[in-house]
Amino acid sequence: MTYLPLTMPPDRGGGPLFRLKFTTFAVGTVCLPLCGFIFCIVWSLIFDFEKTTATHCGVPNYLPSISAAIGEVTPQRLVWRFCIGLHSAPRLLVAVAYLNFYLGGGGSYWRSHINFLLNVFEILCLLLLTYVSSNEHHGIHQLAFIFFMFFSLGYMFITIRIWRISRKYSVSAEERRSYTWKKWLFIFNLTAFLVSLLFYYRHNLRCEPGVYTVFSFFEYLVVLSNMGFHMTAWWDFGSKELLVCSLEEDKTI
Numbered sequence: 205m206t207y208l209p210l211t212m213p214p215d216r217g218g219g220p221l222f223r224l225k226f227t228t229f230a231v232g233t234v235c236l237p238l239c240g241f242i243f244c245i246v247w248s249l250i251f252d253f254e255k256t257t258a259t260h261c262g263v264p265n266y267l268p269s270i271s272a273a274i275g276e277v278t279p280q281r282l283v284w285r286f287c288i289g290l291h292s293a294p295r296l297l298v299a300v301a302y303l304n305f306y307l308g309g310g311g312s313y314w315r316s317h318i319n320f321l322l323n324v325f326e327i328l329c330l331l332l333l334t335y336v337s338s339n340e341h342h343g344i345h346q347l348a349f350i351f352f353m354f355f356s357l358g359y360m361f362i363t364i365r366i367w368r369i370s371r372k373y374s375v376s377a378e379e380r381r382s383y384t385w386k387k388w389l390f391i392f393n394l395t396a397f398l399v400s401l402l403f404y405y406r407h408n409l410r411c412e413p414g415v416y417t418v419f420s421f422f423e424y425l426v427v428l429s430n431m432g433f434h435m436t437a438w439w440d441f442g443s444k445e446l447l448v449c450s451l452e453e454d455k456t457i
Contacts, residue, residue, distance in 0.1 A: 226301075226441035233294040234435045240287030241270075241427060244280040248273040252280075261411035267420040270427060271345065275337025288334045292327055297446075298437060299323040305440065311370040319366060322359035329355060353397060353426075360390040360433055382439035385432070393429040396422045 248256040248268045255277060256268035274284040299320055306316040333348035367383045400422035407415040 224446045226444045226446055227438050229294065229446050230298070230435065230437040230441065233291055233298065234431050236287045236291035238428075238431055240284045241274075241431075244270075244273040244284050245424070247280055248277065252277045259407070259411070259416050263411050263416070264413040265420075266414065266417045267424075269416070269420045270423050271338040271349075274334070275345070276339050281337065285334055288330060292331055295327050295434075296324065298434075299327070301441065302437075306366055306370070309370055311366050315362060315366055315369075319359060319362040322355050322362060326352060326355040326359055356430055357390075357394060357397070360386070360393065364390055378439040378442055382436045385436050385439075389429050389433040389436070393426055393433065396425040396429060400426060 245268065252268075256272040257265040258272075259265050273280055275281055302323065303316055303320040306319065307313065329348050329352035333345050333352055336344045336348065338345040364383075364387055367379075367386060400419050403415055403419035403422065406412070407419060
């Protein structure tokens with residue numbers, strides 16, 4: 205069993221205080237926003253349909269946008285903020301783990317650190333657009349979403365570059381599977397994002413019935429594929445554990 209390099213080594217005194225398989229940690233981290241996302245969409249469709257599907261020009265719409273579902277009504281707003289707040293600290297821990305993972309695997313120093321910063325900025329932008337809803341301050345929320353997508357796509361692209369360059373000779377089936385999923389999820393995420401933009405601007409220009417519904421659907425796909433990309437940590441750290449140890453003070457003179 206191997207250990208993540210972000211923990212205190214167990215041979216420096218004391219003993220393990222907490223041990224958790226990283227696959228369990230990764231699943232729990234991703235499931236928080238996933239469960240929050242599903243709850244907000246389903247609750248909005250059942251109990252707040254008219255309010256969350258309303259458009260500025262009054263045309264028929266059948267799906268709530270993510271901003272409307274997570275930030276304009278309660279309890280959806282509270283549930284989403286709770287899930288994102290709770291999942292952010294583990295995401296930062298995973299970002300540190302990936303930095304050490306890439307550096308330990310022969311990845312470029314600068315590329316690995318740029319990847320780390322993009323990951324961190326993505327998390328911070330997610331926090332900002334979560335806690336500043338569109339109806340509270342539309343400009344800040346919109347700007348946070350733009351930067352979130354920029355950092356998210358940049359992180360995915362640099363991640364694939366790292367895997368392609370530093371791990372192309374790997375014989376591990378898990379690593380090959382992880383790289384394949386990362387590549388296709390990035391392509392899917394980028395495609396869904398561009399299509400969603402197309403329907404978003406078409407809705408604002410022509411205000412046709414159902415167009416905003418298509419935009420919302422592709423917006424869901426962007427979010428779900430982003431979660432799926434981060435979920436590939438299941439294969440990357442499948443044999444590792446998150447281990448927290450105590451460190452005894454050396455009292456020798």
